[in-house]
Amino acid sequence: MERLQKLIAAAGHCSRRAAEELIRDGRVRVNGKVVRELGTKASADDEIEIDGEPLKVPRRHRYVVLNKPEGYVTTRHDPDGRPTVYDLLYQDDAGLHPVGRLDRDTLGLLLLTNDGELTHRLTHPSFQVERAYHVCTRPWPDKRLLSRLRKGVELEDGLARPVACSIPLPDTVEVVMTEGRNREVRRMFEALGLEVLLLRRVRLGSLTLGKLKLGKARPLKPEEVSGLRALVGLE
Template sequence: MRINKYIASCGVASRRKAEELILNKKVKVNGKVVEELSLQIDENKDMVEVNGVKISQDEKSVYILLNKPEGYITTVKDQFNRLSVVDLLSKVEERVFPVGRLDYETSGLLLLTNDGDLTYKLTHPKHEIEKTYIAKVRGKLTEREIKDFRSGLHIEDYTTAPAKLKILDYDNEKKISTLEIKIHEGKNRQVRKMCKAINHPVMRLKREALGELTLKDCKIGEYRHLTEKELNYLKNI
């Protein structure tokens, strides 16, 4: 088994993060620092260490849906000592990491797991699933802005894929629009950048759904384990 896949299967990190650990010389196999990303190991014989800790595939796989509040980061560690989403999982004994990310100011649906293979699948561009957001933005959108948003916007060094946009409400007194936005991509702060590109900056943003998964029966700051039906859905995408 390739070393990054083995690390992911042990619930330490995704395959991509595992490669970063290897490049940073944080991984050893049988006492020797791993130099090659393509290294193949025998999971039944070789001893693998990450950051000096021996890892194994014994840990059971867990799959968690969290309703993330604003003010939490989706990385495990932070140089500014801000709260992490893992701080909300005090009763979860297994090491888990987020599938994708939600930025610090964004709330809503976030998956966490120690299944590196599923994380790799769900974050790979080939398998990007539809993400539904509710955004409160400044101002009232014009028909032209709506058309541009739906067609794709040039942001920084890329053009977004066509997106779905629905106007849910407009508060004439506060000059605030409530939008339902659906995208397939998952680039950093993409929804915020798209709204800014049409001159309607985001004031509040929440992810309501990930494909068929929703926040039903999960209040802000709370989490639950995925049902068998939900897990089968993700694995069969």
């Protein structure tokens, strides 16, 4: 949300000072109501009119990464009353949408934005954007099971095969996928007879969590945004 006169100026209609005069004169409506207070705030999602003509406000893209804990669902409202990832965000980030989903029991990197084109490209299979996950299981997979995992696991909705599979830590398997099928990674390990104790997404394309603490969110750095956009041909 920003001051109304700032939005009017950002849209190129006039200067901020001239916008203040328009507001004082009662020539500006927000969502059908005349606004005269200079402290009024609005956003690009509001319907703003000047002298009865709609104002096209450029939408400023925003990008936030969340280190999602277990127990939170990736939805705006949950009919069962479970906590959602939006409970962990600032109020100004409530209008952002998740880029893909993490199920309730999966931790880690969740990107949220209002950049629709970037969301489409990051999630569409044709762009082959990598998603890296760390998985802890019981029992620990032996060489035979790891070999089967690398070759791909047949699921009810088709073959699931990681593009890479490694052991970065003594008790952790890292798998890299380029699809985002529902609970795909968890189902792969379960199909091999392994119980998933922990599943954490650690990377989406070029984006990582860095030192972001569990349950915390932060805006992306300009170079992180540029890296993601370049990855899918937007820069």
